[in-house]
Amino acid sequence: MPLLTQHTQDENDQYCLVASLDNVRNFSTILKAIHFQEHATCFTTKNGIKVTVENAKCVQANAFIQAEVFQEFLVREESVIFRINLTVLLDCLSIFGSNPMPGTLTALRMCYQGYGHPLMLFLEEGGVVTICKINTQEPQETLDFDFCTTNVISKIILQSEGLREAFSELDMTSEVLQITISPDKPYFRLSTFGNAGSSHLDYPKDCDLMEAFHCNQTQVNRYKISLLKPSTKALVLSCKVSIRTDTRGFLSLQYMIRNEDGRVCFVDYYCSPDEDIPEPES
């Protein structure tokens, strides 16, 4: 990609963030997994980029793209933060098509000069170059779910295929998804209460899909299905998912996604429980 790599040191100096990638899909795929709101906050440190999307102050999704995923990654300040229109960013990243012809890769070089400046994208495929200048916005305070490991009550690691079907076929007429995790039967249960009746899906603790199961105390929580449904996007891309709940009933879903280079990226979902917590069912 001669067009994207011929940059003098001077040129790089004016930017506080420079990131280059041989295959733009390693970046865009992860962003697609959290694209359920128009706007996202990008938080960059020398370790990588974290992109955060929130909805209704109840759910937050974070996509982490580590510095190692990029072929070049330069951050001149301790941290660089900006808010951006994610829909536009994704349209720009996939300008040469989401399913490229086999053997062709779209290279990306992303530069940002700092507060008040646009995010610059230079994309190249087969000698065709696209330059995008996306205006950035004032960063907004993101929610702190204060989800710390010491308060975690239960933790399950599942192979994603185990949850994929369940999530894609959730009864959307039900307002909530009820998650039961207990040290005894039914161990891990997903329940919906829709127009056509209730449905329960149980996962035995020792099934092949279950890689880890830790739970000392029965916990039943309800989450708005409309808030959880968007996480299906990350689920379909992922190979493993970790499901955790804490003492307050907050839910953390962590998806492990392997990109086309075989590197692992993570997408986190945090969701607060629905207010009226029901009596545990027998």
Place this chain on the structure above:
Amino acid sequence: MKFRAKIVDAACLNHFTRVSNMIAKLAKTCTLRISPEKLNFILCDRLVGGGVSMWCELEQENFFSEFQMEGVSAENNAIYLELTSENLSRALKTAQNARTLKIKLTNKHFPCLTVSVELLSMSTSSRIVTHDIPLKVIPRKLWKDFQQPSVPDADVSIYLPVLKTLKSVVEKMKNISNHLVIEANLNGELNLKIETDLVCVTTHFKDLGNPPLASDDASRDRDPAEMAEVHVDIRKLLQFLAGQQVNPTRALCNLVSSRMVHLDLLHEDVCLQYFIPALS
């Protein structure tokens, strides 16, 4: 007024089906002009539809094994018909793997283009599917509205890049903006630009090549690096690109600064001209 024609060759039939599919994607209703040598699919969209016009021409002898026609009179030996282009492409869908295709102008209470398809069958009895496509015969006095569009002298002529890449870029740009700037110069460079409050996107194509200039061409004295630009409705361009299923033999883009984009495509022996007016 008489018209009947027959296709027996499978390759010709496929080619004709492809042309009719392309027309259906480009124009909802179109005018079919039948003359002794040629068939034309014409779209003359006066301002209502944004002023896009199309002129598609095919030599009848490259497609039809039998072709008989008799126009309105000896001196005006042509027939102009208006039809819904999708009806024709839908009728031809059944003609895949057909033995023969016959097209005939008929009058069944109202004028129709009757398409009969003889399907391949294992037994001796033949199976025939018939479609009657309703149409309007365009009277002689309105013919002047469907003349071949005159091609104004282009400021810049340039070969188009691979249409698949072009389509994908324009598709994504359409998500962001309604207007698109097309600019090109005589150095083989073509740029597509959109600009909104949120974002500016420019795609640069280079080394596309310019066709040789005609000797009396005004653009001879033009600075090769100077860009000619035209603002167009992005949907019109996308509609054109969406209609192109196969890469054409030749694809040329002619820009008349601030006036129009003229796209000139050659698919084997079918020539398609598409005109998108500039936005004011």
